[in-house]
Amino acid sequence: MIAFLGLGRMGAPMARRLVGAGHKVTVWNRTPTELPGATVAESPAQAVADAELIVTMLSDPAAVEEVVRAAAPGLRPGSVLVEMSTIGPEAVAKVRDLLPETVALVDAPVLGSVRPAAEGTLAVFAGGAPEDVARVRDVLTVFGAVREAGPLGAGAALKLAVMSAMVPAQVMIAETLAYADGLGVDRTLLLDVLAGTPLAGLVERVRPAIESGPPETGYALGLAAKDMWLSTEGPGAVQTIAAAARDRLAAAERAGMGSRDITAIFDAALARPTQAPAVRKINPASVPATNGRYSHATRTGDLLFVSGQVALDENGEVVGEGDMGRQSEFILANLGRILADQGSSFDRVLHVRTFLTDMTRLGEYAGVRGRYFTGEPPASTTVEVPRLFQPGLLIEIEVVAVAS
Template sequence: MIAFLGLGRMGVPMARRLAAAGHEVTAWNRTAKEVPGVRMAATAAEAAADADLVVTMLRDPAAVREVLAAARPRAGALVVEMSTIGPEAVARLRASLPGDVGLVDAPVLGSVGPAADGTLLVLAGGAPADLDRCREVLRVFGTVREAGPLGAGAAMKLAVMSAVVPAQVLLAETLAYAAAQGVDRAALLDVLSATPLGGLAERLRPAVLDGPPPARYALGLAAKDLTLAAHDTQTLAAAARDRLEAAVAEGLGDADLTAVIPSVAASRPSRPVRLNPSSVPAPAGAYSHAVRSGGLLFVSGQAALDEHGEVVGEGDITRQAECVFDYLERILADQGCTLDDVVNIRSHLTDMADLPGYADVRRRRITGPPPSSTTVEVPRLFRPGLLIEVDVVAALPAPVRPGGR
């Protein structure tokens, strides 16, 4: 039996293909969905309870870690991680899973159409014995390329996206330049079609002439992928990521990646990017959860409020501190950071008698060299029942280029 965790744009057609191929599939999603031939479970743990294979197709490393912790795959099961989370996250995932649970990383190249048609390119990494267990299942999705040991598939996926996504941003900027010079867009695409960029130019032609299509590869996911792929050598990819983050701030995160074309055409000089990840409850007031500026990420004070604005763990400093650090980790993960990237942390307590309980949680969550820190006692916070609020500043993983970002 196969458990499929995550029914987003890609997950739905992939789960449907497994069922159509004759596999018994039980799926779970944060929001209820129906997929023909697939049994839906109320929780991730229910979906994974009897599964030999547990497939994850989720948004980012934090979501994968959280969902698999809740799913608790049984002894002897094999987790097939098909999200785009990067090799470092795969290594952390391996360390968090029990030793008797196998793991293969198998991200895919292709969008919603190939997912439905079974023509994805699956980039698989893992031990030979684990790959043997899932090879036939992976072939349901398309062509399987075995990239090497665990983490190799995730690394290959990010390497490919580090070329493909910036190339699309480059063409968006080229089209904006051409428009400023009075060059006809269709004529420009004709000329580009005779160059090494010809294939991409033709692929983008409908979006250029008719406007972006329904989302196949969401612009926000492309920005996330470039964030995960950040490396000292990748100045072009970092610039492309900044373009995409600006488009996300305009509200284009769920639009198709080709929406970057009109976004660039209407762009203004680079400004700070305001961020409100969907992985945490919406801001409780007139502020953004985080602001990205230059090489730094400024995260607003996080408090223990649930999605309904209710206090979590009223009177319990440990529960509130754990909730606050959960939110901080998710916001940092949205930008490719972890608590290890925090350079400054500022904590506000309504009672210093709670400091030992808070400090215990903080020591468990921040395990590396500690950041600079300020801790103060305040008479009250913005919502009755809150005991603590914490804000942080983190260094972003991508390099700062000469002359600014």
């Protein structure tokens, strides 16, 4: 019996192929999902209880580790776990540590997207002891062509190496199209020319997405960003081009494209860059003027950064010399005016940083502060300093807030 853990875009068609090949299959998914012909388990441990072979096909290293931990108590001695996610060799080693010694492990990530998964034409990169790979080879051929990569972790390493070439190449073509658009080069003409170069295979693969619009998601952009992170963040990683592609993909993911097919990177590259938000200098007339060497606040977008405020009046004289409570009151009142000038308030403060010349007087300041910050308190830092920039000053307060 085979247990299949993870029925995402890739996992579901792969599990269906096992059922279609006549295997007895039990499936588990974080979101309960029916699979015709398969038994649905309520937990990973239940799914693997009677399984001789277990397949994990999950989104990232953390998900694999979580599911393997949950499954471990139910694993049978003598069974073998085939880890088919893209998680990298370090994560494979962690999975090995989570398994009982009596359970074998093969890492066998796949190259291909949803359609090859459904058709059984994936490339499977198998790593592990030869006898363990031999035990599972017939099952792996249900998914596609098996290439034995070497010892445990070698399949995961080979997958990352392949992706660190393929994914940046797609990002490069996207940037090339954006560059050509800026030069006025006809897009179809450019693709035709590139199709006559060593890039032909990749160009023909992405051409439909460029000319006909977004395809159904086969390889999600968010997963591509994760794969590039794995390729560039490991020990000794030196792939500067892959790192640039990773950053491009991460930006597109933050822009809401993570669930779309990787070809959405073409839309991201061709989009007109948005103008960087302006930085405004804020000096409200309702508070004493600065000495001209700083502004009371700066604002970019809806973020307001307020300079450290002290108890100095319009003549530069200390207000409430020696009186912590009075200086605190003066400063917080001025902070309130600056916040109000930008459509903000104390309940929209994200962080407050306070500098005191005598921490034993913290209670005096706290009593005043409590009248201004009346709800859930913001993030806060309070430090003692030997002195402030002018004699007689006991306290300085700066804040970061959200403005309207």
